[in-house]
Amino acid sequence: MNNPNFDLLMWARGPGFDIALIIFAAGIVLRIVEIIVLGRKKDLAPAKGNGVAQGIKTIFSRSIPRKGLVHYAPITYIGGYIFHLGFFIAFFFFGAHIVFLDELLGFSQWWPEAISFQWPAFGRVIIESAVALAVLAMIALMYTRLTDPVRRALSTFDDYLVWVLSILPMVTGYIAVNKLFGDPVFMLALHILSVELLMIAFPFTKLMHAFTFVMARYYNGSIQGRKGAES
Amino acid sequence: MSATLERGLNALREQIDAPVASFFSSCVSCGLCAEACIFYRETEDPKYTPIHKLDLLRRLWKKEYTLFGRVASMFGLMPSITEDDLKEWEELVYDSCTMCGRCSMVCPVGNDLTMMIRKMREGMSASGHAPIELVGAAGRHADYGSPMGELHPALHAQIKHAEKATGIPIEMDKSGADYMVLLSAQEIAEFPDVLAAMSRIFKKAGITWTISNDGFEATNVGIQLGNRDVARTLVTKVVEAAEKLGVKGVISPECGHAYQALRWEGPNLIGRAYDFEVIHIIELLDRLRAEGKLTTKGKDMGKLTFHDPCQINRRGGINQEPRNLMNMVAGNFVETDDAGTMNWCCSGGGGVGANERAADLRFKAFNRKKRQFEKVNPDKIVTMCAYCHHTLEEQLEEHNMEIEVAGLTELVAEYLDDE
Numbered sequence: 001m002n003n004p005n006f007d008l009l010m011w012a013r014g015p016g017f018d019i020a021l022i023i024f025a026a027g028i029v030l031r032i033v034e035i036i037v038l039g040r041k042k043d044l045a046p047a048k049g050n051g052v053a054q055g056i057k058t059i060f061s062r063s064i065p066r067k068g069l070v071h072y073a074p075i076t077y078i079g080g081y082i083f084h085l086g087f088f089i090a091f092f093f094f095g096a097h098i099v100f101l102d103e104l105l106g107f108s109q110w111w112p113e114a115i116s117f118q119w120p121a122f123g124r125v126i127i128e129s130a131v132a133l134a135v136l137a138m139i140a141l142m143y144t145r146l147t148d149p150v151r152r153a154l155s156t157f158d159d160y161l162v163w164v165l166s167i168l169p170m171v172t173g174y175i176a177v178n179k180l181f182g183d184p185v186f187m188l189a190l191h192i193l194s195v196e197l198l199m200i201a202f203p204f205t206k207l208m209h210a211f212t213f214v215m216a217r218y219y220n221g222s223i224q225g226r227k228g229a230e231s
Numbered sequence: 232m233s234a235t236l237e238r239g240l241n242a243l244r245e246q247i248d249a250p251v252a253s254f255f256s257s258c259v260s261c262g263l264c265a266e267a268c269i270f271y272r273e274t275e276d277p278k279y280t281p282i283h284k285l286d287l288l289r290r291l292w293k294k295e296y297t298l299f300g301r302v303a304s305m306f307g308l309m310p311s312i313t314e315d316d317l318k319e320w321e322e323l324v325y326d327s328c329t330m331c332g333r334c335s336m337v338c339p340v341g342n343d344l345t346m347m348i349r350k351m352r353e354g355m356s357a358s359g360h361a362p363i364e365l366v367g368a369a370g371r372h373a374d375y376g377s378p379m380g381e382l383h384p385a386l387h388a389q390i391k392h393a394e395k396a397t398g399i400p401i402e403m404d405k406s407g408a409d410y411m412v413l414l415s416a417q418e419i420a421e422f423p424d425v426l427a428a429m430s431r432i433f434k435k436a437g438i439t440w441t442i443s444n445d446g447f448e449a450t451n452v453g454i455q456l457g458n459r460d461v462a463r464t465l466v467t468k469v470v471e472a473a474e475k476l477g478v479k480g481v482i483s484p485e486c487g488h489a490y491q492a493l494r495w496e497g498p499n500l501i502g503r504a505y506d507f508e509v510i511h512i513i514e515l516l517d518r519l520r521a522e523g524k525l526t527t528k529g530k531d532m533g534k535l536t537f538h539d540p541c542q543i544n545r546r547g548g549i550n551q552e553p554r555n556l557m558n559m560v561a562g563n564f565v566e567t568d569d570a571g572t573m574n575w576c577c578s579g580g581g582g583v584g585a586n587e588r589a590a591d592l593r594f595k596a597f598n599r600k601k602r603q604f605e606k607v608n609p610d611k612i613v614t615m616c617a618y619c620h621h622t623l624e625e626q627l628e629e630h631n632m633e634i635e636v637a638g639l640t641e642l643v644a645e646y647l648d649d650e
Binding site for chain 2: 030031034035036037038039040041043044045046048049058059062063065066067068069072073076077080148149150151152153154155156158159204206208209212213215216217218219220221223224227228229230231
């Protein structure tokens with residue numbers, strides 16, 4: 001029990017996580033408020049379709065690529081899907097994460113009668129396959145970012161930073177769980193610290209799309225929907 | 232900082248609202264907007280990536296409308312927009328974008344890039360960085376009432392011509408008519424047969440209509456140039472004419488951006504709803520068809536295809552109506568690939584067709600439609616926008632393709648059962 005890495009792990013799980021969580025939550029609220037306070041003018045043209053309904057519909061329907069587009073950018077589309085799905089599966093359905101989220105959000109404390117607010121975890125094979133596929137997808141996405149002229153020209157420091165910060169938790173988590181190398185306690189501490197870096201960077205980078213895409217899709221859908229046009 | 236640069240930046244600032252901020256906040260630089268863009272697809276030049284065309288607006292938003300940007304700019308980490316930037320972006324915003332709206336349909340996070348191009352043009356034109364042809368057209372519009380100059384004599388001649396052809400009188404400035412008809416300058420100058428076509432269709436349907444000497448031209452260069460003041464002046468002229476005559480409705484002609492200007496931007500430009508309904512001619516014809524007031528006899532048995540004008544279909548929501556009408560009068564109607572909501576632009580919209588500097592780029596961009604038409608190999612291309620019509624004819628000639636182009640209203644009138 002004299003492993004000095006325990007101190008690091010305890011810091012990462014305690015004060016480190018609290019700091020990251022505050023920056024993460026406050027930053028996201030700030031960014032969303034920054035957007036909403038800009039407002040938008042009321043549209044005075046009489047509506048032809050239902051803008052609100054189509055706005056809500058577009059939040060979901062835009063997850064499906066438009067016909068014919070996948071053909072032009074297969075790596076971006078397929079890699080994008082695999083990365084997002086893999087990341088979400090590992091994040092929400094790994095047993096240790098479920099326990100952690102339950103403690104963090106306090107479900108079991110608020111609703112003790114529910115015995116547990118924990119949802120069923122996926123088996124290790126699924127989780128580890130999801131992570132492996134997500135990491136491979138990210139490598140493929142970085143390959144197109146570096147080689148495709150459009151994506152290379154668009155890329156800024158933000159894009160590369162976010163890529164590193166997103167892949168680190170998956171790689172460190174995989175190593176820690178499988179005890180691939182290094183001290184497992186140290187690896188777990190590294191895993192948690194990498195997540196904290198991701199959380200801290202979140203409000204200041206394109207990671208914000210994880211929240212603002214809902215608004216963007218809604219606006220797009222509602223603008224088109226009012227006109228009776230598709231979105 | 233020069234006065235024009237400051238004016239341009241102020242105009243851009245006025246355009247930044249919650250949707251714009253949510254769009255820029257959501258962009259993940261995936262580049263998929265490029266895949267939807269006719270200019271990128273046909274040139275494969277990455278500078279034509281739609282989100283890149285908006286980069287000045289994005290920089291201004293980030294620098295002035297986000298806390299992070301404001302802090303970074305205090306440390307001199309956010310470069311200001313310069314005259315040189317505006318000069319460089321003029322081509323991207325005006326020459327290589329027809330505001331066709333395909334990018335807005337594919338963006339995975341839902342960004343309406345086209346709407347932002349429309350907004351960005353406000354800043355570009357205010358700073359004096361807009362194509363000379365559009366600025367000139369705006370001047371002619373203000374001075375003479377149309378982008379082509381004084382059109383009253385031509386209009387009167389065309390009305391006489393239509394009356395002679397149909398034997399139906401057309402009464403101008405008639406108060407209390409059901410509809411006030413608007414035309415596009417392109418129709419008056421190049422495709423005047425639409426007047427006779429409407430005259431016959433409306434007589435058969437029992438609709439009363441008129442044309443106002445005070446406001447008969449529907450195009451709105453203010454929308455293409457990106458100048459709200461010009462756009463407002465032009466819309467106001469039509470609204471005043473219609474309200475003076477007390478008509479129930481105003482018919483927006485076969486013209487893409489005119490419909491956008493009058494139907495969707497107009498009330499927001501003048502700050503109130505109208506006292507009348509605005510309806511696109513094809514919407515009205517389809518309504519008459521559904522009510523049984525528009526019947527046809529016989530069909531064109533040639534192979535016909537349809538070109539969707541971006542501002543009327545994708546950005547305007549009129550998709551099924553022209554198809555209902557096509558099926559009435561076309562015996563062999565074949566769609567091109569991507570027809571309907573995801574059609575490809577004729578390459579001349581959004582002011583690009585008037586922009587001489589963009590001619591070579593426009594001819595290159597048309598290759599997309601060229602391949603689609605070659606695949607269908609139609610006898611005739613039908614459309615519902617006079618400017619698409621004009622552009623298609625110009626492009627087909629440039630590409631040595633012999634295909635006839637027709638307006639849908641004229642085609643319907645050709646088979647009208649009015650005996």
